[in-house]
Amino acid sequence: MGSGYGRRVDSPSDARSRILDAAEELFAGGGYDATPTARIAAVAGVPKGLVFHYFPRKIDVLVSLVDERTLVTEEDPEPAPGDAARALSKLARRLPLTASPSMRRILFREADTHRSVKDRIHGLNSEIIRRARFALELALPGGRGDAARLEAAAATFAAVLLYQESIAHLTGHTIDADVVADLMATALAQFG
Incomplete structure (x- = not known):
């Protein structure tokens, strides 16, 4: 399956939204400090690097959540x-x-x-x-x-x-x- 068939292709806004959804769930449950970026990526179903693409620092995830939601x-x-x-x-x-x-x-x-x-x-x-x-x-x-x-x-x-x-x-x-x-x-x- 190296050609990518069968994998879901998200638009950039879908991936970003899933990252924020995951962060909201995790920050609400355990708190910001207790939530590693890798866990956000795993719950969002995206590579960790994509989290950093949209949010260069972990605090940027929190700031975006608060500002946008x-x-x-x-x-x-x-x-x-x-x-x-x-x-x-x-x-x-x-x-x-x-x-x-x-x-x-x-x-x-x-x-x-x-x-x-x-x-x-x-x-x-x-x-x-x-x-x-x-x-x-x-x-x-x-x-x-x-x-x-x-x-x-x-x-x-x-x-x-x-x-x-x-x-x-x-x-x-x-x-x-x-x-x-x-x-x-x-x-x-x-x-x-």
């Missing part, structure tokens, strides 16, 4: 003038953090030891806060209001969304984002 999937919220609660509720429904349960485990496990993972979590959090603040600015009469309160409301709402996407899966306890949106809108109206 943890996304905030929606654009800025649609305006909801005069209704901050509705603006936040719409944001909560349209702004899921796309990450599989295994990616969530990787994020939490590796954030303390790998700066790129910590930076990614920080970036995701900042993006959700930015979008929540933008939704509130569009919704509130006069647009801006007290900057410190808007920032606190946006950060609190982002914390709720991140809780829903990460901790709630572990604990089974969820927080109704619509109720939190209403609480935030009521508080902002009272102090605005």
